[in-house]
Amino acid sequence: MRCSGMFRSVLRCLRINPVAGHRSMSQSSLTGKVAIVTASTDGIGLAAAQALGKKGAHVVVSSRRQANVDRAVALLQSQSIQVTGTTCNVGKAEDREKLVALTLQKYGGVDILVSNAAVNPFFGNTMDSTEEVWDKILSINVKASFLMTKLVVRTNKPGALGPYSVSKTALLGLTRVLAPELAPSNIRVNCVAPGIIKTRFSSALWQNEDIMDEFKKQISMRRVGEPDEIGGVVAFLCSDEASYITGETITVTGGMSCRL
Numbered sequence: 001m002r003c004s005g006m007f008r009s010v011l012r013c014l015r016i017n018p019v020a021g022h023r024s025m026s027q028s029s030l031t032g033k034v035a036i037v038t039a040s041t042d043g044i045g046l047a048a049a050q051a052l053g054k055k056g057a058h059v060v061v062s063s064r065r066q067a068n069v070d071r072a073v074a075l076l077q078s079q080s081i082q083v084t085g086t087t088c089n090v091g092k093a094e095d096r097e098k099l100v101a102l103t104l105q106k107y108g109g110v111d112i113l114v115s116n117a118a119v120n121p122f123f124g125n126t127m128d129s130t131e132e133v134w135d136k137i138l139s140i141n142v143k144a145s146f147l148m149t150k151l152v153v154r155t156n157k158p159g160a161l162g163p164y165s166v167s168k169t170a171l172l173g174l175t176r177v178l179a180p181e182l183a184p185s186n187i188r189v190n191c192v193a194p195g196i197i198k199t200r201f202s203s204a205l206w207q208n209e210d211i212m213d214e215f216k217k218q219i220s221m222r223r224v225g226e227p228d229e230i231g232g233v234v235a236f237l238c239s240d241e242a243s244y245i246t247g248e249t250i251t252v253t254g255g256m257s258c259r260l
């Protein structure tokens with residue numbers, strides 16, 4: 001995907017009442033709300049903290065370097081924004097916990113989380129990127145966003161496949177990125193996204209009648225797929241019949257509504 005890698009999660013947590021998405025009496029006022037903005041001592045994060053603060057929110061700014069935190073706090077205070085700050089490298093568990101603990105101790109809750117931190121230690125051809133680069137980017141840009149969210153949102157919805165789904169969604173982006181890079185080498189890159197296929201991997205789903213009854217309501221063909229119904233699509237994409245297809249994701253789901 002060509003869109004930015006920034007995952008900006010803007011969460012209005014249900015601290016007092018479940019009003020996510022509601023507007024308060026004054027449409028623009030965030031008076032009394034508490035906002036954590038990560039990586040907020042410069043750039044977009046600082047601008048977000050400033051904008052939230054100007055609408056009346058208490059903002060908690062942070063980044064890795066104390067000097068940057070001090071500078072940002074001083075700047076925001078000079079604009080009469082209610083602000084506190086601490087160091088927090090979002091890649092470190094103890095730093096994330098310290099940030100949330102400080103916020104809870106000072107303000108008693110969190111209403112807004114702007115998960116703004118991201119790194120990009122690599123510019124160049126994707127094929128030249130190393131495992132270390134991937135670990136760093138996914139750890140900071142994806143995993144830390146979730147772990148920050150988890151620290152401030154205490155809900156637990158059973159049955160979801162969160163981390164798995166996120167990892168698979170990333171492959172859509174990988175397909176889009178690699179396709180143009182490898183096209184000059186006459187290599188096509190496509191992705192197959194199966195629905196529920198009857199294998200050991202998904203046995204927890206199709207062996208459970210209650211779960212399957214629910215799923216079948218969402219599958220137009222009212223049945224799970226067979227492995228060879230995926231194999232055929234893979235073979236098609238790899239064949240000359242697909243010689244003009246690259247960068248695509250084909251869903252093979254029996255008509256299950258697509259959540260990609």
Ligand SMILES: NC(=O)c1ccc[n+]([C@@H]2O[C@H](COP(=O)([O-])OP(=O)(O)OC[C@H]3O[C@@H](n4cnc5c(N)ncnc54)[C@H](OP(=O)(O)O)[C@@H]3O)[C@@H](O)[C@H]2O)c1
Nearest residue numbers: 004006039041042043044063064065068089090116117118
């Ligand atoms: N600028 C763009 O054109 C653009 C476009 C699309 C998306 N984005 C996204 O916007 C977000 C912010 O980027 P930006 O352009 O505002 O960057 P920026 O101006 O370079 O600011 C980066 C901020 O992040 C802090 N930081 C860096 N690594 C951190 C870490 N591991 N933990 C906590 N804080 C960290 C830095 O302070 P310290 O050095 O003190 O840690 C600094 O405050 C990122 O998610 C980026 O992917 C930017």
